[in-house]
Amino acid sequence: MERSLGDDAEAAERVMPTAAGGLTYSAADEEKRRGVRRMKTLATGLLLLVALVYALAKWGQSSGAGAWSGYVAAAAEAGMVGALADWFAVTALFRRPMGLPIPHTAIIPTKKDQLGQSLGEFVGENFLSGDVVRVRLRAVGISSRLGAWLADPAHADRVTAELATALRGALTVLRDSDVQAVVGEAITRRADAQEIAPGIGTMLEKIVADGGHRRVVDLVCVRAHDWLVTHGDSVMGAVTGGAPGWTPRFVDRKVGERVYKELLRFVTEMRDMPDHPARGAVDRFLSDFAADLQSDTDTRARVERLKSEVLGRGEVQDLIASAWSSVRAMIVAAAEDERSELRLRVRAGLLSLGERMKADEKLRAKVDRWLEDAAVYVVTTYRDEITALITDTVASWDADHTSRKIEAHIGRDLQFIRINGTVVGALAGLCIYTASRLLGA
Known part of the structure; x- marks a missing residue:
């Protein structure tokens, strides 16, 4: 039956x-x-x-x-x-x-395919319209709920751990060679597009005005004095070797000793006398050079050519590319360490954001508007693709x-x-x- x-x-x-x-x-x-x-x-x-x-x-x-x-x-x-x-x-x-x-x-x-088409149109018209999405999101109050949720330390720890996992995963997926090429190209392109001479000149001018270069001069004088003391024979040998062949050897030796003593005296005085005339000459040279870097066309052009030559060298490009490996290793290590400064700062930032969203009505309104705008953009821009997913899926059954x-x-x-x-x-x-x-x- x-x-x-x-x-x-x-x-x-x-x-x-x-x-x-x-x-x-x-x-x-x-x-x-x-x-x-x-x-x-x-x-x-x-x-x-x-x-x-x-x-x-x-x-x-x-x-x-x-x-x-x-x-x-x-x-x-x-x-x-x-x-x-x-x-x-x-x-x-x-x-x-x-x-x-x-x-x-x-x-x-x-009528399966027609039913799928009708279902897709129904969803698109009644669920994926901008007004419906805004009303539903506004009724939910995502910002206030999110703020209360993030303000809980346990939730902040969970989000921090998930972000760390996602960061490690992203860095693992990326190929070092690809990233290095992109970083190298970006740095080179940015350096080529930006004239560096005026900036260097401004920085040098401020350093000279503040006396920041004097420690460098002190270091150079100390190292020059020590080198002369250690390599006196080399200096005298260089002077003697450059003398004419017809002069007596003892005369050449006396001249070499005299030159060496004068050099050593000059360097010693320059090391021990802060107001030595040579130091003043260095100050004037650096000040003039700083001004030329900012205003002299020829000086700026020479600096740009030097910059291009330096950037074009293989050693510099290798150094730029290898910087990514160091940065990547540092980020991965920080992401894996629960007590790293990176994770602690992220956790503190999430807790702070949660407290601010709980207390600041303007911030909540701004977050809600941003979420609404983002959701409306997605559903209005990709509505056809979303409804097509429904109709195509039903049609494939x-x-x-x-x-x-x-x-x-x-x-x-x-x-x-x-x-x-x-x-x-x-x-x-x-x-x-x-x-x-x-x-x-």
């Missing part, structure tokens, strides 16, 4: 496919389908029951059982009609009743499997329609038969 009512796919339904065009079935789906089968059995049993009651009532009516048999037969007959009509309506959603090619049946399998999936989820409730149709039909038939008997009387 069950099969005669169009449930000729029952055997196929008992085989649960694992996937169909991206549509998967789980153990929960199979449990729901078993519930549907139980409800089908109950609804069909009720139909068989009213059919049996109808047959007995008609037999009793023909046997002279009394007027009551007519009322029972009318109620049972109407109950059968209601049950069959609702069975046809429910079955027509998922398959062709009894396999007959009746128009407007098997609605879900045959197998029609029969889609029908079974949907029936597994809503079929149990639909079987109540059959039961209700049987009961309501019987009551309606009883009322009609009673009214006709009263009017006929």
